[in-house]
Amino acid sequence: MRHGAASVKTILDRTLSSIAASNPHHVTRPVVALHAAYRVSEPDLIARVVAGDRIAARELYDAHAPRVFRLAFRLTGDAALAREFTQDTFVRAFAQLARFRGDSALSTWLHRITVTVVANAMRKVKRFRDRETDLEDVSLEHHDTAAADPVLRDRLHRAIDELPAIYRTTIIMHDIEGYTHTEIAEVLGVAAGTCKSRLSQARAQLRAALADLAPEHDT
Amino acid sequence: MTDERFDELMRDAAQTYHRPPSAPLDEMWMEIEQRWNDGTVERSNGGRRTRWNAIKPWMALAATLVIGAAIGRASTRSVSSFGVRKLPARVATTASPSPRLDSALSSPYEAETSKYLGQTTALLIALPSEVKAGRADDQFLARAGDLLTTTRLLLDSPAANDQSMRALFEDLELVLAQVVRLQNNHSRTELDLVNQALEQHDVIPRLRTAAADLSAD
Numbered sequence: 001m002r003h004g005a006a007s008v009k010t011i012l013d014r015t016l017s018s019i020a021a022s023n024p025h026h027v028t029r030p031v032v033a034l035h036a037a038y039r040v041s042e043p044d045l046i047a048r049v050v051a052g053d054r055i056a057a058r059e060l061y062d063a064h065a066p067r068v069f070r071l072a073f074r075l076t077g078d079a080a081l082a083r084e085f086t087q088d089t090f091v092r093a094f095a096q097l098a099r100f101r102g103d104s105a106l107s108t109w110l111h112r113i114t115v116t117v118v119a120n121a122m123r124k125v126k127r128f129r130d131r132e133t134d135l136e137d138v139s140l141e142h143h144d145t146a147a148a149d150p151v152l153r154d155r156l157h158r159a160i161d162e163l164p165a166i167y168r169t170t171i172i173m174h175d176i177e178g179y180t181h182t183e184i185a186e187v188l189g190v191a192a193g194t195c196k197s198r199l200s201q202a203r204a205q206l207r208a209a210l211a212d213l214a215p216e217h218d219t
Numbered sequence: 220m221t222d223e224r225f226d227e228l229m230r231d232a233a234q235t236y237h238r239p240p241s242a243p244l245d246e247m248w249m250e251i252e253q254r255w256n257d258g259t260v261e262r263s264n265g266g267r268r269t270r271w272n273a274i275k276p277w278m279a280l281a282a283t284l285v286i287g288a289a290i291g292r293a294s295t296r297s298v299s300s301f302g303v304r305k306l307p308a309r310v311a312t313t314a315s316p317s318p319r320l321d322s323a324l325s326s327p328y329e330a331e332t333s334k335y336l337g338q339t340t341a342l343l344i345a346l347p348s349e350v351k352a353g354r355a356d357d358q359f360l361a362r363a364g365d366l367l368t369t370t371r372l373l374l375d376s377p378a379a380n381d382q383s384m385r386a387l388f389e390d391l392e393l394v395l396a397q398v399v400r401l402q403n404n405h406s407r408t409e410l411d412l413v414n415q416a417l418e419q420h421d422v423i424p425r426l427r428t429a430a431a432d433l434s435a436d
Contacts, residue, residue: 069242077237087250175229
């Protein structure tokens, strides 16, 4: 049976390779899904991407892009920017994949690139952005899924926006996106203790920013 | 504010703060593939660098002079050569914040790009004679390293929104990377690699075309 399965895999690999060769410039999802069913490990995928296999690249992309996009959107609050930064992340990742040594999880490495791409770009964005307009646009996208007071919620969102970048990234990753301290520490390249300290500072700053609203909204 | 109340607010924020839409996976992948097809990914991977095989040492001086002339022309006309008018489709098709950002950022980057092009021109023109005379010292090569860093920063800046300028930056990145490598090896072969970098990417014909375009503007 094992021999038979191996033969099927070989035939499938040849077929998929011929499909890829017939149209090397575009990899569609069905091809990737079919291929993915016979893939076994991420290191194998990485090796194939490094060798120029675009089906494998698409497979890696499909596995990681949703969370990369999600993180980019949380950090930017702008769908167009999140899309662009996600693309930049993967273009850079594929270009540098040969240098990925596997010291950390691929997801950690990708999120590190994402945070770097976003941080670098957002420094420029912040200098020129019409924040009032953008904040109004963002607030219109919010849905009242929780019972929080709209005024308090809006103040909290603004306070998160205005946090220094290192605190903001930390609190978004931990409290908003649910990363662990260990994961954040690896992504940001700091010690876990530093990460905890930053989170504590971020929370303290948020509470201070909401202090004047606290008495009337504390019940 | 109580801890409990604050935690409750943060839980609410997890649901409402910059709530992500569905990721447009196919659209993003098409763009990534496009950039892959354009050579961005392979080039960074080093694939093209390994294919340099033609050696024509005499090209060094001629090439750098042509680069200098073309870059000089480009730098004096950089105001009109990049910015909103020639935004690539990738930027132009995004929502309003990006084009607004690019147009707002163009001026400071123009100044920086102009300065960078001038310095790069001077360095590349001086390179063959510096190497031949054994004067390509650490300070000279450190300048090349600084320019290489600037190149990479510019590649990530709005200054690279113009496709022709981006292509020029990318090719200069390769050339400068080779120049930096001279730090460890001042041999003729290494200098030849710089020449090959210029030749492999058809830098000279492209620069001639760019220079002609600029003259026609």
